[in-house]
Amino acid sequence: MPGFGLDPERSLQMWLFLIIFLVLLLCSRWVKYLYHSYQLGQIMAQKRFSNQTVIVTGAGEGIGYEVARQFCQEGAAALLNDILPERARAAAESISAETGAPCVAAAGDVADIDFVRGLVDRAVDTFGGLSVCVCNAGLTSWGDFFEYQPADFERVVGVNLRGSYFLAQAAARQFRRQGNGGRIVLMSSVTGHRAVPYLSAYGMTKAALEMLARNLVLELSGHGITINCVAPGAVLTPRNLSDDPDYEERWANLIPVGQAIQSEDIANAVLFLASPAASKITGQAIVVDGGWTSTSPIPDMDYGKDYRNRP
Ligand SMILES: NC(=O)c1ccc[n+]([C@@H]2O[C@H](COP(=O)([O-])OP(=O)(O)OC[C@H]3O[C@@H](n4cnc5c(N)ncnc54)[C@H](O)[C@@H]3O)[C@@H](O)[C@H]2O)c1
Numbered sequence: 001m002p003g004f005g006l007d008p009e010r011s012l013q014m015w016l017f018l019i020i021f022l023v024l025l026l027c028s029r030w031v032k033y034l035y036h037s038y039q040l041g042q043i044m045a046q047k048r049f050s051n052q053t054v055i056v057t058g059a060g061e062g063i064g065y066e067v068a069r070q071f072c073q074e075g076a077a078a079l080l081n082d083i084l085p086e087r088a089r090a091a092a093e094s095i096s097a098e099t100g101a102p103c104v105a106a107a108g109d110v111a112d113i114d115f116v117r118g119l120v121d122r123a124v125d126t127f128g129g130l131s132v133c134v135c136n137a138g139l140t141s142w143g144d145f146f147e148y149q150p151a152d153f154e155r156v157v158g159v160n161l162r163g164s165y166f167l168a169q170a171a172a173r174q175f176r177r178q179g180n181g182g183r184i185v186l187m188s189s190v191t192g193h194r195a196v197p198y199l200s201a202y203g204m205t206k207a208a209l210e211m212l213a214r215n216l217v218l219e220l221s222g223h224g225i226t227i228n229c230v231a232p233g234a235v236l237t238p239r240n241l242s243d244d245p246d247y248e249e250r251w252a253n254l255i256p257v258g259q260a261i262q263s264e265d266i267a268n269a270v271l272f273l274a275s276p277a278a279s280k281i282t283g284q285a286i287v288v289d290g291g292w293t294s295t296s297p298i299p300d301m302d303y304g305k306d307y308r309n310r311p
Contacts, residue, residue: 047075048275053127055079055119057110057167058137060087062237063187065095066263067134067270072101074271079123081106081137102127110137110163111155120170129178132274133171135164136187138205140239142198153201160205165212172216172225181224183274186213188231190289194296206231210285217283226282230269233289235261250299256291 054071058064060082068078072095080095082088085107092105104126108115123130141156143149168184175182191199192206213227220227234240234251241247251260269286272278287293 047073048271049131050075052076052131053079053123053129054132054134054274055081055123055130055167055171056134056136057081057116057119057163058083058187060084060091062239063232063235063263063266064134064136065091066267067136068103069095069099070264070267070271071132071274072096072099072103075101076131077102077127079104079106079119079126081108081110081119083107083109083137109159110135110167111158113162113166116163116167117170119167120174124174130171130174130182132183132185133167134185134187134270134274135167136185137163138187138189139202140199141202143201144198145200148201156201156205160202161208164209168212168216168227172220172223172227175225176223181226184216184220184225184227185270185273186210186227186229188229188285190231190233190287190293190296192231192285193287193293196298213285214283221282226273226278228273228278228282229285230266230273231285231287231289232266233261233287233292235263235266237263244301250301254292254297254299255289256294259290261288261290 049071052071052075054068054076056064056068056071056078059068059078059080064082068080068091072078078092078095078101080088080092080103082091082105085105088105088107092103095101096103104122106119106122108119110116120130120133137159139156139159141152143152164186168186171182171184186209188209189203189206191203192208192210196203210229210231213229216227233255234247236248244250248260252258255261265288269288273281273286
């Protein structure tokens with residue numbers, strides 16, 4: 001064994017010192033490695049909406065279902081509303097089974113002011129607070145302007161505007177009480193930006209929601225509450241596909257990106273607006289339409305078909 005030109009005792013000490021030094025070096029690397037793994041674990045466990053509670057209306061199927069599903073995947077607890085009790089229950093069960101998140105079904109009509117106020121109370125009673133409110137439920141009401149009936153007008157305004165307005169109000173009151181801000185997302189539509197045949201009343205309600213968001217910036221910002229809209233283009237939802245089996249192809253040919261929009265695309269925008277990354281965005285509308293509003297070609301379809309009174 002080389003002795004560094006030292007006597008055997010000194011040389012042994014030197015070797016011992018070297019070995020201890022190498023062991024310590026290795027240990028420190030291991031400690032560092034373990035520490036970084038721990039940190040990574042912490043980051044992975046800390047999902048974007050951990051410990052948050054979200055209300056999503058019209059969440060039994062379509063866009064609302066996907067919004068609720070993504071929130072739950074990202075750690076939130078959800079109160080899922082739908083006008084159809086069986087649909088609400090099935091959606092809550094399936095999202096909870098898939099994500100492990102607490103999901104509660106709340107069946108009822110968002111056009112009913114007492115009901116939407118009760119939704120906020122229910123979220124607070126069940127989960128202890130509210131973080132995000134997504135006013136998604138909406139009624140697509142087709143009709144020739146010359147023939148359009150007051151009852152249809154009252155219904156579409158009741159669901160799309162009254163429902164969203166008073167749910168946003170109830171959520172904002174709760175956020176003000178909690179004192180640490182909150183997020184409201186309203187579901188608009190490209191028909192609030194561009195004219196589409198026989199959607200005069202519906203398009204009017206969607207444009208109004210966007211003005212509501214712009215206006216409420218004045219009253220909500222001081223409480224740390226943001227309010228924004230997402231305006232979907234043509235989305236591949238079960239309703240659209242059952243109304244028109246050629247929906248996907250029809251719209252893919254008209255949308256610049258060459259594809260109809262998926263519910264996931266809309267949910268991505270909603271979650272972004274509810275996330276910390278969007279804390280300075282308020283009073284805005286994000287259009288998710290694959291570029292359709294740039295040119296807005298209208299599909300050739302049967303506008304005379306009676307799509308009213310759904311679901
Ligand atoms: N699907 C699209 O292409 C599209 C495009 C632009 C905007 N939007 C808007 O996005 C939102 C969701 O659209 P969607 O197509 O997923 O909806 P949808 O018509 O498929 O309905 C989704 C769910 O809402 C429920 N619902 C209907 N009326 C309700 C009410 N009064 N109260 C509570 N629940 C009710 C239905 O039972 C259904 O399960 C709506 O506001 C709609 O106007 C949709």
